[in-house]
Amino acid sequence: MDDRPVLVLGSTGYVGGRLVPMLLERGHAVRAAGRSVEKIRSRPWADNPRVEIVRADMHDAQSLTQAAHGCRAAFYLVHSMSHPSRDFAAQERDAAYNMITAASATGLERIIYLGGLGEDHDDHPLSKHLRSRAEVGRILALGPARVTTLRAAQIIGSGSSSFELVRYLADRLPFMITPAWVRTKTQPVAIRNVLGYLVGCLENQATAGHTLDIGGPDVLSYAELFTLYAEVAGIPRRRLLPMPFLSPRLSSFWVSLITPVPLTLARSLIEGLRNEVICRENTIRELVPQELLSCREAIRRALDKTEHEKVETCLFDVGSACMPEWASENDPDYAGGTRYEMGYKARLQGDPAKVWELIERIGGEQGWYYGDPLWRLRGFIDRLLAGPGLSRGRPSGQKSARVGDALDFWRVLDIDPGRRLLLLAEMRLPGEALLEFRLDSQWENAVDISMTARFLPRGLMGILYWIAMYPFHVALFGNMIQNISAQAGTHLYSGPERIRKKK
Numbered sequence: 001m002d003d004r005p006v007l008v009l010g011s012t013g014y015v016g017g018r019l020v021p022m023l024l025e026r027g028h029a030v031r032a033a034g035r036s037v038e039k040i041r042s043r044p045w046a047d048n049p050r051v052e053i054v055r056a057d058m059h060d061a062q063s064l065t066q067a068a069h070g071c072r073a074a075f076y077l078v079h080s081m082s083h084p085s086r087d088f089a090a091q092e093r094d095a096a097y098n099m100i101t102a103a104s105a106t107g108l109e110r111i112i113y114l115g116g117l118g119e120d121h122d123d124h125p126l127s128k129h130l131r132s133r134a135e136v137g138r139i140l141a142l143g144p145a146r147v148t149t150l151r152a153a154q155i156i157g158s159g160s161s162s163f164e165l166v167r168y169l170a171d172r173l174p175f176m177i178t179p180a181w182v183r184t185k186t187q188p189v190a191i192r193n194v195l196g197y198l199v200g201c202l203e204n205q206a207t208a209g210h211t212l213d214i215g216g217p218d219v220l221s222y223a224e225l226f227t228l229y230a231e232v233a234g235i236p237r238r239r240l241l242p243m244p245f246l247s248p249r250l251s252s253f254w255v256s257l258i259t260p261v262p263l264t265l266a267r268s269l270i271e272g273l274r275n276e277v278i279c280r281e282n283t284i285r286e287l288v289p290q291e292l293l294s295c296r297e298a299i300r301r302a303l304d305k306t307e308h309e310k311v312e313t314c315l316f317d318v319g320s321a322c323m324p325e326w327a328s329e330n331d332p333d334y335a336g337g338t339r340y341e342m343g344y345k346a347r348l349q350g351d352p353a354k355v356w357e358l359i360e361r362i363g364g365e366q367g368w369y370y371g372d373p374l375w376r377l378r379g380f381i382d383r384l385l386a387g388p389g390l391s392r393g394r395p396s397g398q399k400s401a402r403v404g405d406a407l408d409f410w411r412v413l414d415i416d417p418g419r420r421l422l423l424l425a426e427m428r429l430p431g432e433a434l435l436e437f438r439l440d441s442q443w444e445n446a447v448d449i450s451m452t453a454r455f456l457p458r459g460l461m462g463i464l465y466w467i468a469m470y471p472f473h474v475a476l477f478g479n480m481i482q483n484i485s486a487q488a489g490t491h492l493y494s495g496p497e498r499i500r501k502k503k
Helices: 016-025 037-041 061-068 088-106 128-139 161-172 191-203 222-233 248-258 263-272 284-288 295-307 352-360 374-383 461-485
Strands: 005-011 030-034 051-055 073-076 110-114 148-150 173-180 211-214 237-243 339-351 410-416 419-427 431-441 446-457 493-500
Touching: 005 016, 005 061, 016 030, 016 173, 016 191, 030 037, 037 051, 051 061, 051 295, 061 088, 073 088, 073 191, 088 263, 110 128, 128 148, 128 263, 161 222, 161 248, 161 263, 161 295, 191 211, 191 222, 191 284, 191 295, 211 222, 211 284, 222 237, 222 295, 248 263, 248 374, 339 461, 352 431, 352 446, 352 461, 431 461, 461 493
Parallel strands: 005 030, 005 073, 030 051, 073 110, 110 148, 148 211, 173 237
Antiparallel strands: 339 446, 339 493, 410 419, 419 431, 431 446
């Protein structure tokens, strides 16, 4: 076997996070790339001696070239579908051309790209998302590396966006008014088979230079998919009433309120659902033979993993864990424009480990230790504004937080076990916000705890937002510290006292 590493772009995403351990099991050396090396290092496979971690930004050709240097092949598993930018197609185009530059400069031999199924017809054009995915495949093929493009429809697996959309809608709505696309035919594929095809293409040179359709053995409509899910989940059959006047925009807004799937992602998915996505050829089954899971079996396995909290990756893994430049502790106060800071601190007597355990468990079903109705109200408002709200909760089956994890409408930027937890706000804001929890040990069984919010406003609206939220911060932070102390069984020695606000 070739000892040169395989580059995985999108190594912490839904597919990439499951592909890396499979590659390692098959004996391949892996170079895992991403914008945040700390996020990659937090993955369970990161300490494997055959894993090399590098920083790479798809919109920085130089960093991408450095990441590809010395690699024999690359898996291209990145996309901009869940990003809020209106021009995600331009972002994907830029990333694809940068990949060509990196392949040319490093002599990369192969690229394996996971795209989307669907045919573009004059009378029934592809959605913007599917059209962009097809364009990326064509751009990659312009470079020197031999490209294998795998085209897939919905991926069925625990934590996948397609599966979670179906699961939440079916579980929560016994009756659904739907767009006419529920009659559109699709050919879902199990995540297990997607991974098998990806690795199989790497190991079979005959797949190089080809575009191959991948799908499961079943072709069914979305209405039939909802019915099948209800049967497997053991819930009553869902009633669907297709209405031709429901637009993808209106449908996606409704879906984002009912499910934790973000609005931008839901809109891309739903716009694509109007296109029939069925395999037009099955060459891949001869080149990479494997047992194809039926849609029923794929749903059953996904539900089993969800129930037992063994979801390896999920759609919420996609997100930046890079520190904002303005938040650097080394910058002077005047750098980065107007910045606000406020918080509370207190000194506790008791076991610091118990205090840290509560901080690390924050969010999700645990809640925020004070004012949960206020947090839920803020989450509901955020959902109305197309933000994530509190719907994401915490990662399934995890007691400890990891860099890159989504915690309600926050994302973990940094964690120093026992000392510091830093969160980046991903709710809709007129600016950028950080929330930091810090523990500083003093003498035996004494610890200082602090909660600090930092905010970089965007224009006048950002300044007004900070002023409006200030009373809520005052009410929340001190009480949160007191409740954390009480639940940890510690004694509040002094405080909580206000941290000086800076500007």
